[in-house]
Amino acid sequence: MENNKKLAQLLFGHIDKTPEYYEEFFPQRELKEGAKVCRFSPSPTGFLHFGNLFTCFVSYSMAKSSGGVFYVRVEDTDQKRSVEGAIEVMLKGLSVYGIAPDEGVVGDREEKGAYGPYYQSDRKEIYQTFAKFLVEQGLAYPCFMTPEELEKCRASQENESIKGIWGQYAKCRNMSYDEICRRIENGEQWTLRLKSPGTLDGKCYFDDMIKGKIEMPENVQDVVILKSDGIPTYHFAHVIDDHLMRTTHVVRGDEWISSAPIHLQLFKVLGFRAPKYVHVAPIMKEENGGKRKLSKRKDPEAAVTYYIEQGYPADSVNEYMMTLANSNFEDWRRVNQNEPLSKFPFNVKKMSVSGALFDIVKLEDVSKNVISKMNAKTVFELSYEWAKEFNKPLAALYEQDFERITAILNIDRENKKPRKDIAKFSDIPDYISYMFDETFSSCFELTGNATPALAIEVLKTYKDIVNLSDDKDTWFSRIKELCPEVGCTPNVKEFKANPEAFKGHVGDVSTIIRVALTGRVNTPDLFEITRLLGEERVKSRIDMAIKHYEEEE
Ligand code: GLU
Secondary structure, eight states: OHHHHHHHHHHSTTOOOOHHHHHHHSOOOOOOTTOOEEEEOOOSOSOOBHHHHHHHHHHHHHHHHTTOEEEEOBOOOOGGGOOTTHHHHHHHHHHHTTOOOSEEEEETTEEESTTOOOBGGGOHHHHHHHHHHHHHTTSEEEEOOOHHHHHHHHHHTTTOSSOSSOGGGOTTTTOOHHHHHHHHHTTOOOEEEEOOOOOTTOEEEEEETTTEEEEEEOOOOOOEEEOTTSOBOHHHHHHHHHHHTTOSEEEEEGGGGGGHHHHHHHHHHTTOOOOEEEEEOOOEEEETTEEEEOOTTTOGGGBHHHHHHHTOOHHHHHHHHHHHHOTTHHHHHHHOTTSOGGGSOOOGGGSOSSOOBOOHHHHHHHHHHHHHHSOHHHHHHHHHHHHHHHOHHHHHHHHHOHHHHHHHHTTTOSSSSOOOOOSSGGGHHHHTGGGSTTTOOOOOOOOTTOOHHHHHHHHHHHHHHOOTTSOHHHHHHHHHHHHHHTTEESOHHHHHHOGGGOSEEHHHHHHHHHHHHHSOSOOSOHHHHHHHHOHHHHHHHHHHHHHHHHHHO
16 A cells, blocks of 8 residues: 555656545536536547537437536547647537537637536646546556567467456556666656456446446456556546546447446546446448448548538438437427427437438438428528538529529428428529529420420410519419410310310410420429519520420421
8 A cells, every 4th residue: 555655656746636636626516406417529530420410419419408518528638630620620510500518618729617628638637636546546557568568468369358458468567666666767668557456257237328238248457547648548538527527428429338348447446426328329321231330431421511511401400310319209390390409308218229320311301391491581591601602603693683582492482381392502503593594404395295386386375475463363364364275275174084175284384384484394383483584584485495396396
């Protein structure tokens, strides 16, 4: 015991604080019963994977739905993985989706909250205080094994089920104080290892909120807790941080489950109460009949920037993430069409154990629905913001006439059954292309009973009667009245009963007009389109179509 104290002083003579100091400095949070404290703790790699956003979304939803605290901590102890500007990329990714941390890192080297610092690189002294405590307790020791020795050890363990530094391999575990002094004086490098109290037949149990009850072999490895530069490993750092930041629920990727026995052991030796773990399975993708993880290397949609660049509104992505998180969400949504997402009683226990399946078609459907419910002004504002950054030609079209574009976006919107044509803002250029001469591309495809000869007749007659100041009913009755003049019937049933008697019906007539004006067989409301095209465009497109069909005949 005396020697442990001496050793702690030898290794960490510069540390003058104690665990008690920090326990007092970071008091228990005063939150209402059941409030959860959750975090997102990215490493600053500069890449926000959709799976990370999803995990963060789960963590945020848990904290917020319980009236708790959500904070961001940056895990930058691995300098090799750190990338310039990475924090901004991450935080921007979160803020786009409305994830605003209550505390923690809020900008590059900017943080708020009473439980910081929130950059792990600023917490060296805190980690070392606890490392010193472990040495004093005889629960950690310096290890002088060289990289060559470690490599040799690894090679010799090829056929062993437990790898790493444990048992007979833990060469420095029982080194005498004098020997340690000698080596340090010699300038030998050391790392600090946990003196694992685990036994080979010991078990580690925990109750994961997604995976359920888990039983694993206890940790027996003397894992490194401080590297030779005095910086902690992830294992040690997160245990100290989650404890001192008073985290109640650790939500993280399930790749960490295999290390959970190490983490739980660390909580125990440090005398901390372990938080609840929530291990989120990765987002999967179907491929060749099988499943694999959504991959940064293979799938563009693995990057959160993809959704931003494509112009999926944040609300759509959030809705979609909720469908991935809780399969009962869609039923809830059907019944609660206009409720904000935050009203959904998110339940972490209903999450997929093996990994939700990513499906872009589903995302598109969800998003079409979300956009169809927005009013025209919102679609205009969001898509204009998007276009200014990602589609300058579209922004230029918008800038010709904001009012007209809003009216175009309002076609078949703000009613009981809005159309669902737009899944993402990058669909808009195509969706509205025929409304502008710059982007209109003619197509004179005829469907149904239409022939070029009929089209010529219809268009010539229509050109004479079209009046842009008509209301919708008058406009449509004029089209119906036009039918007999060109040998068609305004009544589809009548046509079906006696097809020989007519050249076509009102549907064929409308399609001929629609195709001439828009170059498409399917469009939203033709009356509104006609009105917004304006007389000049309407007439010149009709002329162009007549000319085309005359040449075709
Ligand atoms: N910094 C870890 C990572 O980026 C996060 C793990 C955790 O959330 O505890 O993988």
